Amino acid sequence: xxxxxxxxxxxxxxxxxxxxxxxxxxxxxxxxxxxxxxxxxxxxxxxxxxxxxxxxxxxxxxxxxxxxxxxxxxxxxxxxxxxxxxxxxxxxxxxxxxxxxxxxxxxxxxxxxxxxxxxxxxxxxxxxxxxxxxxxxxxxxxxxxxxxxxxxxxxxxxxxxxxxxxxxxxxxxxxxxxxxxxxxxxxxxxxxxxxxxxxxxxxxxxxxxxxxxxxxxxxxxxxxxxxxxxxxxxxxxxxxxxxxxxxxxxxxxxxxxxxxxxxxxxxxxxxxxxxxxxxxxxxxxxxxxxxxxxxxxxxxxxxxxxxxxxxxxxxxxxxxxxxxxxxxxxxxxxxxxxxxxxxxxxxxxxxxxxxxxxxxxxxxxxxxxxxxxxxxxxxxxxxxxx
Amino acid sequence: xxxxxxxxxxxxxxxxxxxxxxxxxxxxxxxxxxxxxxxxxxxxxxxxxxxxxxxxxxxxxxxxxxxxxxxxxxxxxxxxxxxxxxxxxxxxxxxxxxxxxxxxxxxxxxxxxxxxxxxxxxxxxxxxxxxxxxxxxxxxxxxxxxxxxxxxxxxxxxxxxxxxxxxxxxxxxxxxxxxxxxxxxxxxxxxxxxxxxxxxxxxxxxxxxxxxxxxxxxxxxxxxx
Numbered sequence: 001x002x003x004x005x006x007x008x009x010x011x012x013x014x015x016x017x018x019x020x021x022x023x024x025x026x027x028x029x030x031x032x033x034x035x036x037x038x039x040x041x042x043x044x045x046x047x048x049x050x051x052x053x054x055x056x057x058x059x060x061x062x063x064x065x066x067x068x069x070x071x072x073x074x075x076x077x078x079x080x081x082x083x084x085x086x087x088x089x090x091x092x093x094x095x096x097x098x099x100x101x102x103x104x105x106x107x108x109x110x111x112x113x114x115x116x117x118x119x120x121x122x123x124x125x126x127x128x129x130x131x132x133x134x135x136x137x138x139x140x141x142x143x144x145x146x147x148x149x150x151x152x153x154x155x156x157x158x159x160x161x162x163x164x165x166x167x168x169x170x171x172x173x174x175x176x177x178x179x180x181x182x183x184x185x186x187x188x189x190x191x192x193x194x195x196x197x198x199x200x201x202x203x204x205x206x207x208x209x210x211x212x213x214x215x216x217x218x219x220x221x222x223x224x225x226x227x228x229x230x231x232x233x234x235x236x237x238x239x240x241x242x243x244x245x246x247x248x249x250x251x252x253x254x255x256x257x258x259x260x261x262x263x264x265x266x267x268x269x270x271x272x273x274x275x276x277x278x279x280x281x282x283x284x285x286x287x288x289x290x291x292x293x294x295x296x297x298x299x300x301x302x303x304x305x306x307x308x309x310x311x312x313x314x315x316x317x318x319x320x321x322x323x324x325x326x327x328x329x330x331x332x333x334x335x336x337x338x339x340x341x342x343x344x345x346x347x348x349x350x351x352x353x354x355x356x357x358x359x360x361x362x363x364x365x366x367x368x369x370x371x372x373x374x375x376x377x378x379x380x381x382x383x384x385x386x
Numbered sequence: 387x388x389x390x391x392x393x394x395x396x397x398x399x400x401x402x403x404x405x406x407x408x409x410x411x412x413x414x415x416x417x418x419x420x421x422x423x424x425x426x427x428x429x430x431x432x433x434x435x436x437x438x439x440x441x442x443x444x445x446x447x448x449x450x451x452x453x454x455x456x457x458x459x460x461x462x463x464x465x466x467x468x469x470x471x472x473x474x475x476x477x478x479x480x481x482x483x484x485x486x487x488x489x490x491x492x493x494x495x496x497x498x499x500x501x502x503x504x505x506x507x508x509x510x511x512x513x514x515x516x517x518x519x520x521x522x523x524x525x526x527x528x529x530x531x532x533x534x535x536x537x538x539x540x541x542x543x544x545x546x547x548x549x550x551x552x553x554x555x556x557x558x559x560x561x562x563x564x565x566x567x568x569x570x571x572x573x574x575x576x577x578x579x580x581x582x583x584x585x586x587x588x589x590x591x592x593x594x595x596x597x598x599x600x601x602x603x604x605x606x607x608x609x610x611x
Binding site for chain 2: 003013281282291292379
């Protein structure tokens with residue numbers, strides 16, 4: 001035991017002797033881990049956020065499709081869906097997008113409906129149900145400097161301005177769901193967007209037995225061929241694919257840089273200098289075994305790679321969860337410009353971290369140990385003569 | 387007297403089968419007795435250092451046998467050779483071969499790092515040697531800043547830290563002036579007095595003309611003359 005501790009002590013002293021070279025390797029290595037871990041942490045957190053957001057989402061939404069595009073749905077469709085066995089309630093929804101010229105942001109406008117009642121817990125103020133009132137997300141509140149009681153002017157489909165009074169503001173913590181949201185009354189919604197009374201945007205279908213959701217969706221598609229039933233699971237899968245694709249895209253963007261760094265680090269780490277070869281020769285000559293030299297190099301590699309891994313990982317964590325992933329967020333978030341301050345919850349997938357560890361630390365250690373092993377198995381007098 | 391080392395028809399070939407093949411040691415037989423001070427004498431390129439490497443188990447003979455305490459070590463696995471090197475030999479190299487960035491004390495203790503001896507034990511032994519060689523004040527200095535004579539003493543202390551039976555010295559006065567060379571001879575005399583067997587490869591008359599030398603083996607072109 002004491003032998004290993006002494007070799008570790010000597011390894012640390014050896015690293016310190018070549019501190020400039022080793023600090024350079026640690027810097028480059030950390031940078032690679034930083035980029036990779038940032039992408040992994042960010043993608044995973046987005047997925048987890050998406051899952052969290054969808055937790056309260058309806059199990060089944062039905063939209064009408066016309067010419068391959070989402071179209072308004074006649075209210076008669078609801079009656080046909082209600083008749084399907086297993087269907088509990090069918091709730092109509094009214095929602096759309098509004099481009100606000102003054103702030104340059106896209107808002108999601110939604111009419112109040114019973115499914116939104118839980119949102120009361122995440123707002124200041126509350127639903128009044130009065131015509132001409134609205135509830136806004138924190139992003140809109142910040143962008144328009146609006147508080148409770150402030151007037152939000154909205155230009156309707158007829159070009160005329162409607163003045164909506166702010167009755168509530170969603171809390172900062174609910175930004176991921178509510179940042180760009182405006183909730184209005186159904187009457188105001190129809191008025192703003194000039195929507196006929198017999199039309200809705202889509203419908204939420206409540207199914208008694210959650211395992212029957214896919215069956216109900218199939219039946220709806222059969223009865224109403226021009227509709228698209230969307231289950232929560234489908235949305236989750238889409239999020240998964242979307243963020244995987246985005247992280248792949250970012251990774252591709254950085255691939256060139258990462259490769260250049262890897263080559264540089266590889267060259268620095270694996271090239272045994274004449275001085276190092278000479279040292280190995282000295283150690284062998286004075287009684288160190290090949291396995292002792294290997295242990296020395298193992299400790300050196302472990303110290304460098306562990307230090308770099310931790311530095312890169314902590315850097316990635318701080319970058320993502322404290323600085324809002326400022327380097328990658330434009331590519332990975334892909335939201336509207338209204339998301340200026342978006343704080344992710346720190347979710348970490350231990351499996352990904354372990355994979356990252358094995359894909360970086362192990363190759364590095366192998367790359368540094370092999371040349372040392374080659375030098376160490378040679379007769380010491382050959383190594384020492386160079 | 388008992389022969390510690392016996393060499394039988396040993397030859398060493400480098401780059402065998404290639405156009406640049408050379409035989410630095412050719413068909414050498416000799417024996418070294420316990421407590422003897424032997425000089426391998428010869429001009430540069432005569433094979434002194436290569437023969438010293440063979441004696442010290444730093445390389446293996448291409449042909450012939452090397453017997454240490456009667457046991458042929460030429461064919462032993464590397465691990466056993468290292469063990470023999472560590473227990474039996476202390477090396478003093480021509481270029482000192484110290485590790486530059488570490489302190490005098492660390493350099494001296496270096497052979498004992500891959501052993502189970504405690505730090506305290508290693509430190510005590512190193513201090514004892516530094517004291518006897520007059521370099522105790524330099525123990526925390528990095529070897530880079532030491533004079534040639536001091537570096538030589540550090541190399542000697544390192545060679546002696548494992549209390550070897552045999553001390554091998556390769557051109558030990560090559561980088562020393564006359565005074566320092568004489569100091570070295572005195573150290574070797576002391577070692578001889580302690581019963582150490584010493585083999586020195588040199589072509590310096592200041593060394594091989596000393597009265598402590600028991601035997602001179604002359605070499606030329608890899609052979610004993």
